[in-house]
Amino acid sequence: MYDIGVNPWVWTSPVDDRALAELVPRIAAFGFDVVELPIEQPGDWDPVRARDLLAEHGLGVAAVCAVTPPGRDLVATTPDAVETTAAYLRGCVDAAAVVGAGCVGGPVYAAVGRTWRMSPAAREACYRQFRRALAPVAEYAGERGVSIGVEALNRYETSVVNTMEQTIELIDGLPANVGIMIDTYHMNIEEADPYLALVLAGRRIKHVQVSGTNRGAPGMDHFDWPRFFAVLRATGYRGSICIESFTAENETIATAASIWRPLAPSQDHLAMDGLSYLRQLLR
Numbered sequence: 001m002y003d004i005g006v007n008p009w010v011w012t013s014p015v016d017d018r019a020l021a022e023l024v025p026r027i028a029a030f031g032f033d034v035v036e037l038p039i040e041q042p043g044d045w046d047p048v049r050a051r052d053l054l055a056e057h058g059l060g061v062a063a064v065c066a067v068t069p070p071g072r073d074l075v076a077t078t079p080d081a082v083e084t085t086a087a088y089l090r091g092c093v094d095a096a097a098v099v100g101a102g103c104v105g106g107p108v109y110a111a112v113g114r115t116w117r118m119s120p121a122a123r124e125a126c127y128r129q130f131r132r133a134l135a136p137v138a139e140y141a142g143e144r145g146v147s148i149g150v151e152a153l154n155r156y157e158t159s160v161v162n163t164m165e166q167t168i169e170l171i172d173g174l175p176a177n178v179g180i181m182i183d184t185y186h187m188n189i190e191e192a193d194p195y196l197a198l199v200l201a202g203r204r205i206k207h208v209q210v211s212g213t214n215r216g217a218p219g220m221d222h223f224d225w226p227r228f229f230a231v232l233r234a235t236g237y238r239g240s241i242c243i244e245s246f247t248a249e250n251e252t253i254a255t256a257a258s259i260w261r262p263l264a265p266s267q268d269h270l271a272m273d274g275l276s277y278l279r280q281l282l283r
Contacts (some may be wrong), residue, residue, distance in 0.1 A: 001233070004278050005034035005062045005242035007209075011267045013246075013253035016044045020053060028057035030272055031279075036209075036242045037099065038065035042091050047098035054099070062240035063149070063181070063207045064096040066106035073110045074133040075126045075160065082133050089137045089148075097144040102239070103207045104141065105149030105181035107158060108134065109170070112256070115159040126160065127170050135174060142177040149181030149206035154189040162190045164197035168204070179206035183244070188213045188223060195224070198231045205237045209244040210278070216245060216263035217270045219277030229282060241282075243274045 008015045008023050015038050027035060037050065054061060072085050092104045109130050118126060134148070141148055150171055152161045161167045164180070164187075171178050180201045187194040198205075212221035219225060246257040247267050254260070264270035 001238065002282055003033035003060065003062065003240040004275060004282075005036060005240050006030075006032050006271050006275070007036040007038065007065065007242060007244045009038060009247075009253060010243065010245050010271050011247055013250050013256075014040045014044050017046055017049055020045055020050055024053050024057050024059065026268075027271075028059050030268075030275060032059065032271075032275060034060040034062040034240050034242065036063050036065050036244065037061055037095075037101070038067055039092050039095060040067045040069070042088065047095045051099045060240075061096075061099040061101040062242050063103040063105050064092050064099070064101045066092050066104055066108050068107050068109075068111045070111045070114070073114070074108065075110055075129045076116070077110075086133060086137050090140050093137070093141045093144055093146050096146045101146070103147045103149050103181070105151055105207045105209075107151050107153050107160075108148065109150070109160050110158060112153065112157050115155075115157075118159065130160075130170060131172075131174055134178065138175045138178045142175055147177040147179060147206045149179055151181040151183055151209075152186055152190065153183075154186045157186075162186070164191065164200045168200065171204070179204040181206055182208040183211075184209065184218070184223065184228065185211045185213070185215055185244075195227055195231045198228070198235060202235050205232075205235060205239075207239060208232065208237065208241050210241055210274075211243060211245050212263075212274075214263060215257070215259060217274035217277065218243065219281070220264075220273060225277075225281055241278060243271065243278075245270055245274075
């Protein structure tokens, strides 16, 4: 029912042309159907080269992941920062169109790790500002057949949206190609009932990322995965399911994702264990 994919962040960061040349053949050999391609900085990988490499190995692209380091914000920031961030997101859309990804997803509203307290009125203003800033990007994406999946993060990584209810409020009134990117790691932390949260997301779901509750392989944790996928099927979602995890061996990504210890005997084991579990569960 679902294509199963993986993010090259499982092994390395940044994901660039050199990394893809090394990893894509391995990912295909493991038996994945698709990949996610993050864009940490514009130009890290060439879309045409990536498209051809993936096609050579029989892999599709489920999504392009937008990355928001410090200074990449659409809210509570300067007009120049908003324009720079919007230009970055349009670049992600262009790359997605070339490689055939239907979605650009991520915490597209503000830099990861940026948090501040907001009154209800301030939060409403923040959400209005986001909708104004994203609307032209959404229109640009729609013209190219690309959707935008907005991802809620946990409370330690953002104060803008942590729950499904907040995410739905954030995107209310935006074009239909703007929806929600599910990330089970954040849902496990923030949602009182992550399965009900899926019901709330419903037809708005544009892309799904999965990982164990400790950021390891799905199935090697306490999450109720059979229940999760039963509810996901009921929403009508038929897109890809992608494993997103990170390596403790790369200092930059380990620090950014708070990966302080290995989550599997090796990163290959993490990917293969997750793929094996998802194949058996979804068979």
